[in-house]
Amino acid sequence: MSSAPAPVLERWLAAVVSTPGLTAIRDPATARTALLDDALRAVELVAATDGPVVDVGSGGGTPGIPLAVALPERSVTLLEAERRKCRFLETWASELPNLSVVWGRAEEQEPARFGVAVAKALAHPPTAAEWCLPLVREGGLVVLWIGESAEPERVAVVAERLGGTLEASPAGLLAIRKTGPTPPGFPRRTGVARKRPLA
Numbered sequence: 001m002s003s004a005p006a007p008v009l010e011r012w013l014a015a016v017v018s019t020p021g022l023t024a025i026r027d028p029a030t031a032r033t034a035l036l037d038d039a040l041r042a043v044e045l046v047a048a049t050d051g052p053v054v055d056v057g058s059g060g061g062t063p064g065i066p067l068a069v070a071l072p073e074r075s076v077t078l079l080e081a082e083r084r085k086c087r088f089l090e091t092w093a094s095e096l097p098n099l100s101v102v103w104g105r106a107e108e109q110e111p112a113r114f115g116v117a118v119a120k121a122l123a124h125p126p127t128a129a130e131w132c133l134p135l136v137r138e139g140g141l142v143v144l145w146i147g148e149s150a151e152p153e154r155v156a157v158v159a160e161r162l163g164g165t166l167e168a169s170p171a172g173l174l175a176i177r178k179t180g181p182t183p184p185g186f187p188r189r190t191g192v193a194r195k196r197p198l199a
């Protein structure tokens with residue numbers, strides 16, 4: 001983001017950095033690049049697909065909080081498995097009318113509720129894809145933040161099993177379109193996608 005971020009984002013960044021257990025980053029400039037600017041790279045991708053947005057494994061609130069501020073007309077849910085992190089996230093949901101928090105695991109949520117699922121540093125990309133794809137409706141989109149070591153061809157195998165297809169996306173992001181229904185048997189039981197990845 002080239003201009004100054006909204007004041008709520010400045011306060012959120014400062015709080016993430018100073019709250020133990022949310023991030024190892026302590027330097028404000030690094031936090032801005034890694035937690036805010038990196039999240040905002042997906043604004044155009046997310047904006048192009050309708051429907052509510054879910055940030056899976058939101059942790060301290062990225063990418064969901066920056067996206068909620070950038071897209072105030074979109075409903076954004078922060079889904080997070082750890083209760084303690086949810087308490088932190090709830091303080092920001094009380095400030096942003098389009099933001100809400102759900103304490104829970106991806107594989108235990110009602111399927112097809114969202115238009116877009118985003119996930120950054122949730123799990124290895126094949127596991128993250130398996131967790132996220134059932135959450136979006138047909139026609140919806142999953143956006144994963146990926147590192148240089150990610151293997152998109154492994155994610156493509158998982159996507160195909162779950163009714164998804166990889167789409168062209170900017171470097172560092174992987175976009176998966178939900179082109180068909182989630183097949184029977186998915187989501188698999190809690191923990192199985194991580195223990196026995198499909199690819």
Ligand SMILES: C[S@@+](CC[C@H](N)C(=O)[O-])C[C@H]1O[C@@H](n2cnc3c(N)ncnc32)[C@H](O)[C@@H]1O
Nearest residue numbers: 057058059062080081082104105106120121122
């Ligand atoms: C490494 S943190 C990343 C947090 C944030 N997205 C970021 O980029 O800073 C991964 C988060 O995902 C949460 N998590 C792991 N598995 C999950 C699942 N199956 N469903 C929901 N949250 C999950 C963890 O509790 C943790 O807070």
